[in-house]
Amino acid sequence: xxxxxxxxxxxxxxxxxxxxxxxxxxxxxxxxxxxxxxxxxxxxxxxxxxxxxxxxxxxxxxxxxxxxxxxxxxxxxxxxxxxxxxxxxxxxxxxxxxxxxxxxxxxxxxxxxxxxxxxxxxxxxxxxxxxxxxxxxxxxxxxxxxxxxxxxxxxxxxxxxxxxxxxxxxxxxxxxxxxxxxxxxxxxxxxxxxxxxxxxxxxxxxxxxxxxxxxxxxxxxxxxxxxxxxxxxxxxxxxxxxxxxxxxxxxxxxxxxxxxxxxxxxxxxxxxxxxxxxxxxxxxxxxxxxxxxxx
Numbered sequence: 001x002x003x004x005x006x007x008x009x010x011x012x013x014x015x016x017x018x019x020x021x022x023x024x025x026x027x028x029x030x031x032x033x034x035x036x037x038x039x040x041x042x043x044x045x046x047x048x049x050x051x052x053x054x055x056x057x058x059x060x061x062x063x064x065x066x067x068x069x070x071x072x073x074x075x076x077x078x079x080x081x082x083x084x085x086x087x088x089x090x091x092x093x094x095x096x097x098x099x100x101x102x103x104x105x106x107x108x109x110x111x112x113x114x115x116x117x118x119x120x121x122x123x124x125x126x127x128x129x130x131x132x133x134x135x136x137x138x139x140x141x142x143x144x145x146x147x148x149x150x151x152x153x154x155x156x157x158x159x160x161x162x163x164x165x166x167x168x169x170x171x172x173x174x175x176x177x178x179x180x181x182x183x184x185x186x187x188x189x190x191x192x193x194x195x196x197x198x199x200x201x202x203x204x205x206x207x208x209x210x211x212x213x214x215x216x217x218x219x220x221x222x223x224x225x226x227x228x229x230x231x232x233x234x235x236x237x238x239x240x241x242x243x244x245x246x247x248x249x250x251x252x253x254x255x256x257x258x259x260x261x262x263x264x265x266x267x268x269x270x271x272x273x274x275x276x277x278x279x280x281x282x283x284x285x286x287x288x289x290x291x292x293x294x295x
Contacts, residue, residue, distance in 0.1 A: 005058035009036035013064030018043035068101030106164035115143035138167035175247035186289035235287035242281035
């Protein structure tokens with residue numbers, strides 16, 4: 001098995017790294033949180049004091065970081081990954097960041113003699129723990145083939161979306177659709193309430209009719225119809241509204257960069273901005289139904 005360095009051991013990265021360790025890999029990790037490092041060691045990995053220590057001697061590096069600026073710094077800084085990793089290593093960035101940062105860091109990795117893919121994920125914390133994530137992967141064919149055995153350990157569905165940055169492009173397009181769809185489902189249930197239509201009746205009809213979508217059938221924003229949805233747990237995330245807003249803003253940034261017309265994406269960005277500004281960033285993104293109700 002391989003020596004795998006994992007940088008960024010938060011809610012998503014921690015269980016992903018644990019699955020790599022459980023599969024028999026020698027996992028070394030770095031995070032700013034001592035608690036996160038302790039959890040990695042409980043899962044069979046080794047906590048390190050720096051990025052450089054974690055990646056030295058590694059065959060594979062996986063990163064899960066908050067934003068493009070962090071990815072750039074961790075990969076290209078003087079004490080970062082590219083300065084300390086052996087040539088020929090495989091680099092996997094599973095952060096959700098802007099497309100241009102992904103492409104710039106990938107170019108720097110190629111120049112340094114590395115295989116690199118951008119591989120953002122869908123599936124949430126539950127999917128990370130269960131090893132059932134969906135990976136949307138951008139990068140050359142050879143880099144994808146080198147990364148895939150490790151992605152297979154952490155995920156269930158692995159899709160090669162094309163060249164460098166295309167994984168990020170797929171992620172932000174997907175999550176823009178998700179944000180728009182969730183608002184539409186919430187609006188429909190809020191209207192149904194005003195009209196005296198029962199939640200379950202609307203669900204039973206729309207889940208088998210033309211209104212069917214994932215936000216309805218897998219993540220229904222009202223208690224009752226979908227037992228596992230956060231609506232049944234006081235809208236505890238799940239997928240926090242602040243994370244949805246981050247993805248919507250990335251989509252709007254990309255839209256502006258290529259002069260794409262995304263008016264519903266822009267509207268979703270505005271609604272989630274207002275929702276988060278009102279102190280709801282840590283609420284599940286389906287909780288926006290309460291804003292639409294006027295609560």
